Amino acid sequence: MEILNFDHVKLIREQNVLLQDINWHVKSGEDWAILGLNGAGKSLMLNMISGNLWPSEGKLTVLGELFGETSIPDLTKRIGWVSQSLQERIHREERSEYIVLSGKFASIGIYQTYSEGDLAEAKQLLRSLGAEKLIGKAFKVLSQGEKQIVLIARALMAKPELLILDEPCNGLDLFAKEDLLARIKRMKQEIDAPSLLYVTHHTEEILPFINHLLMIRNGQIYKQGLRKELLNEATLNDFYQRPIAIHTMSEERLMVIPR
Template identity: 50%
Template sequence: MIIDIEHVTWRREGLTLLNDVSWQVSSGEHWALLGLNGSGKTTLLNMVNGYFWPSEGSVSVLDHRFGEVDLRELRKTIGWVSTSLQEKLYASDRTQNIVISGKHATIGLYDLILDEDLDAARSLMEMLGCAHLWDREFRTCSQGEKQKLLIARALMAKPRILILDEPCNGLDLFSRERLLASIKDLAESKDAPTLIYVTHHTEEILPVFTHALLIRGGEVVRRGRTEDVLTTDGLSDFFEAPVAVEKHGDRIYVRVAE
């Protein structure tokens, strides 16, 4: 079991931000986590990373039960990519150094760069379609290019779980599709980590995401195989409004029903 969350509730300052959440992720599955702003997605991810401790219930990640594991060591096996990380990195750093810094989980690179680190960074950048950015300053890269570099950075530590937290946020249509193509290639690669893709746009949920979890108001509304969850009835119930689900190719689009 990759993630095993059982009946977790989390309260803070008199508010219940997660309520009786249960979620199990098995080996070989990739999950999409769908929810509107303020639904509890980030709170749930912080719980998975051990930054928040449940008020009730139990959490196990990679078969390690919270309370019986050093969370600092566990976090080294979890990569988390978000646009907010871009602001913390040094804009003048070279792209390959941004990637290599993921091995040490540092902002900036202070350790001796080994030839094997350079080889690993180049290989990851090639896999994600951004090898042409080698030796560029980070600030000269586009938003989509920066997201690819951050994914490569997270992969330098060889995580067993990779959380992609709204990676397409702020991207134009073409940059989004290029990034999604790279994510598809990553998911289909040998020894890929378990992917957790966080979004509030169903059209970003690729077929490689075998399962989906819908969260609203800190509660799980529906979870299961993606084709069973992202249906007209299921999403109308989730959005609490009538919507129509349309499938174009292998992607699912939602519009407000007339």
């Protein structure tokens, strides 16, 4: 089954073309990074995947379900999404394990009946991410990085087939960012880990297991394919339309620096 299939998708709002002729296919088992500057169209594509926006033209298939022929509420239960906007909606007083547990019901707060087994599973998810120390702590006392870990665990609670991490390192300091990236790598080592879309401005966040890259600029796909074939100085100079230099970090990670 294909995870995503954008087939000549166009998005128009108030006579403005926001996304133009998007053709993009993600196969089961693939992990992709989506790279682009502010305003490139990354968030619009995510909102289309989640059913918040619909194509003005073309066809969009998500997890084998064709838009227009499927139930969007049922589809969104199969997708985990971690974003800054979600963090702002979480109840500040709620403890970490209960925030994770709420992912089972796709709710902000818990209003449904749950079992002790459900709560134990939520705690185990935090442990699996190396975050056992967060159990019992209120969301308001967590650091920015710790909050992101809790929200990733929350997304995994629903056992999604697709996990979207939308700029998860935004606002983190150097050390918190590296800690979060290490936990994401740890998550992907689990046998039942979902396919991942990692959205970022920063090439150094693209971990080695993310083999595919979609580069988007001005609402259009600039290039897509294997990361190792696209992350080079010539391609990135043209993509950013400004001179850059590349610094090679450990684990095949690359940092782009303006010249």
